[in-house]
Amino acid sequence: MLLTPCTIDCPYCGEAIEILVDASIPRQQYIEDCQVCCRPISLSVAIDEDDADAGPPLRASDENEA
Numbered sequence: 001m002l003l004t005p006c007t008i009d010c011p012y013c014g015e016a017i018e019i020l021v022d023a024s025i026p027r028q029q030y031i032e033d034c035q036v037c038c039r040p041i042s043l044s045v046a047i048d049e050d051d052a053d054a055g056p057p058l059r060a061s062d063e064n065e066a
Contacts, residue, residue: 011062013037021045021058031063039063 002023007016015036022028026047031040044059 006058008041008043008058008060010034010036010039010041011060012039012041019043023047 003020004023005018006021007018009016012034013036015034017035019032021043025045028043028045030043032043033040040063042061042063044061046057048057
């Protein structure tokens with residue numbers, strides 16, 4: 001397991017929070033609660049093995065966004 005720290009802005013409260021992403025899994029989707037407001041954030045990660053130095057591309061959205 002390769003945990004990579006990433007900073008995102010919570011889609012609810014706007015606070016910057018740091019999360020750990022398992023970079024050993026190329027594509028993943030999961031829910032993680034905001035460390036500030038405790039609301040559920042839907043995270044979508046797509047790791048490009050050819051550009052590993054760029055860090056994992058991460059999309060954070062509220063649970064009601066499509």
